[in-house]
Amino acid sequence: MGRIGKHSFTLERRPRIISSASYVGDKEGKGPLGHCFDKICKDDTLGLPSWEQAESRMFESSVRVALAKIHAQSSDLSCLMGGDLLNQIISAGFAAREIRSPFIGLYGACSTMSEGIMVGSMLVDGGYMDLVACAASSHFSSAERQYRYPLEMGVQATPTCQRTVTGAGCVLIKDPENLNGEYPFNSIELIGGTVGSVEDFGITDANNMGAAMAPAAAETICTHFRDFSTSPANYDRIITGDLGSFGSEMLYELCRGQGYDIKSKHDDCGKLMFSEEQNVHCGGSGCGCAATVLAGHILPKIESGEYKKILFLATGAMLSPVSSLQGESIPAIAHALVIKHVEEI
């Protein structure tokens, strides 16, 4: 059986990640990872009447590009699963209308990419699905006006704030017993993971998401090590979604309190996405941050063998503007996946 510990699972047939795609905005394209992404848009409306429609188009496009790389079409998909930050996940929902495959809508805020791959990998491993697309998106302009202020107001950013990444990322998970020919990735397997629970340390500052999400990341990481009786030494990298620089420091402290020193192994997609010169304060955030960095930057390093085994966990803050206005603190969640380079036999 695929259960381990209280919160974790193993994938005995080891589903493969065979393709990915990423589509980012102009600012992301000018960052240190700009060369990794499949598509970069100069105009973040993509010529459409609204940012929301542009985000949905980026979501759809990331799925279509990932499929094109394996010479497949959307009708070959067993399922599309994913979500985004917008109310009622309209980016994902409207993209699913165009793609027309079976669809499972998720909401995990910025943890969505981990959540989708986690659920998708179990459904493939269990034999219920053959080819699953997992995708997530976010868009600076659609998120900012939904969560904070209209862009036209020009509100000043706080030192702890992060910039929502404009981008969409997709990965394709395939039944390892139905591999058929060469793919963009031929050496990436999913072997297990840990399902996160909602943690809340009472942070109420919606401009300090890193601090709100760090406890959830720490809890999932430490639970993972305990469930699998393992330690940071057994992973090449431990990569979080978008804790940013402030949240990352808090994560090290919290893990150290449970006996694990992860600092030397840790990367954060939010820190990798932008350079200091880009003036984004604590880094990137949003579902699209972890999704595009995984698709464009991390997976190629696993394929090449530069990383033999990583723990990937996107982190999400489960607040809404309504809950914040009603005085609630910010609950958060993180789901962890073990992604491995396939070893030669």
Add this chain to the structure above:
Amino acid sequence: MGRIGKHSFTLERRPRIISSASYVGDKEGKGPLGHCFDKICKDDTLGLPSWEQAESRMFESSVRVALAKIHAQSSDLSCLMGGDLLNQIISAGFAAREIRSPFIGLYGACSTMSEGIMVGSMLVDGGYMDLVACAASSHFSSAERQYRYPLEMGVQATPTCQRTVTGAGCVLIKDPENLNGEYPFNSIELIGGTVGSVEDFGITDANNMGAAMAPAAAETICTHFRDFSTSPANYDRIITGDLGSFGSEMLYELCRGQGYDIKSKHDDCGKLMFSEEQNVHCGGSGCGCAATVLAGHILPKIESGEYKKILFLATGAMLSPVSSLQGESIPAIAHALVIKHVEEI
């Protein structure tokens, strides 16, 4: 393997539904199903400062009551999965914070109860989880002000509109090889289902959700019959979530167009929830409608053997107020589950 046709799956180990709970508002409690529900609130704020907090409390309570019926606690859960209609699924997310089990957040609008049981049943069947709680909620007052108008405005309802149900429902799915003693339900098994895709017939009237959702329900029902080479004759009932009276008529037409006459087998939770005297126009709607009717009314009939086999499919409209204001039509989705009375050997 558990795949069948393009969109469907079978559950070879047949996970069990062992418990359920339902919590509804005053108006629902006065309807024809009032006697079926576990808890009925007189004051739809539950004495809390906001309707949103009341909805989250109802969600949490439905999970705790379902667990109490099997003398279990939230720490016994492998996972809680579910969602609601509110932005960023705050009802489910904040309930998950209190319950503290692993959590998978879903967004399928009013299809969420089907979606949760579908994913949960595969994760249990595949051996990744032992005991999963699937829950969904909605609340008339929190939904109305989010999707339509402030209640204080007293806007007149249109003839095709439906009333969002105030309620939360939960079912517990259990690994059939780990059954241990007597449960509230000892004879209900999940044997398969069909994953829905997003359908859109171009309906733009947010007061006519039934018409927007009927095409998705028809597509999933007909795909289900084709994938399993079966027909309506093999089911005691085919039960949709909240098409209401107008959407149900449209469903019969659409299924007839594909060669299936389902009218004599069909029930709709939205039609069952309220009586005509309650003046709710086309019936109930909302995630909580299908969730509470399944938990309180349908499952006991399967347990008793009155229904030997049903097809249950909650239906969701994947719109947001923003997408409607931007002129988008209303995409919809429906996921189907085959729920069966366990036959004596």
